[in-house]
Amino acid sequence: MKTSLKYIVVLGLLVSFVSCKKDSRPNYQYMPNMYQSVGYETYQESDAFANGVQAQLPAEGTIPRGDFMPYEIENTNEGYELAKTTLTSPLDSTQVDYDKGKALYDIYCGICHGNKGNGKGKLVDREKILGVPSYDDAGRAITTGSIYHVIYYGKNTMGSYANQLNEEERWQVVAYVEKLKADLEK
Template sequence: MPNMYESVGYETYQESDAFANGVEAQLPAEGTIPRGDFMPFEIDNTTEGYEEAKLNLTSPLDSTQVDYEQGKVLYDIYCAICHGTKGDGNGTLAKKELIIPGSYADKDITTGSIYHTIYYGKNTMGSYANQLSETERWHVVAYVEKLKADLKK
């Protein structure tokens, strides 16, 4: 078993006969069940994509499916450090003047623009697509909209 002592070196993208079609990605085996609720996001990470999302993207969750409690928990974990627990822009990092997120009440945001921003990030805010599943992102979007409405009262 010489390969156990002296391993064969492979280049990252070299041709291989391990798969029928070379280096191309393989389709999942028939009958497999996907894990999680990942769906590719079809809107680009561009200014035009942001505007498209702002105008056209709506939540797939209806009012009976939105879980504001879960949205609050996730918001407090990922968003409140900058945006504040009330969405007023008075989070810990804002108080230390490390960032200036501003209040949701002063922002021209929509369901689609919030989701796009959570997915891709915007300005100094990074993406949270890896931390939040698609459904969790929509719960946070609903909670942000609730905070904005509460600030406008």
């Protein structure tokens, strides 16, 4: 009796599986792209963009949200002279934080320019780079605008720090460099 019951159950399951398969009707998939996704290779040509593979750039003339304002002066000798003569700090005396400026200066500038601004940083002492002038050299008429412009774009062997420092931090470093310059001139 037990054996025949097992045969009946197995036969019933087999019949139910076979009876559900029907070749005359199509097999529908709920989300076919999930089952058979399109395989893309890295940097392959694509119809997703008009000019092939490219980054999504913001519309021309737009400014990101927040306090960001674009720096309009160009990275040319004329732009440097324009910044040197016309650019002034937007920070008033209550917004200048010399402690923050010193911390940022020590991280980004002191390794070359020295912690006192005398052009004797660790890389200069170890002769890894040469020719970093002191802030009080007679031939260097540095101003607020020229300091900011050089931090933003870089000059000669110094690279740009626009990606490492945001606008407010750059102005804090400018204020600290001016303080160092004044201390050296005493």
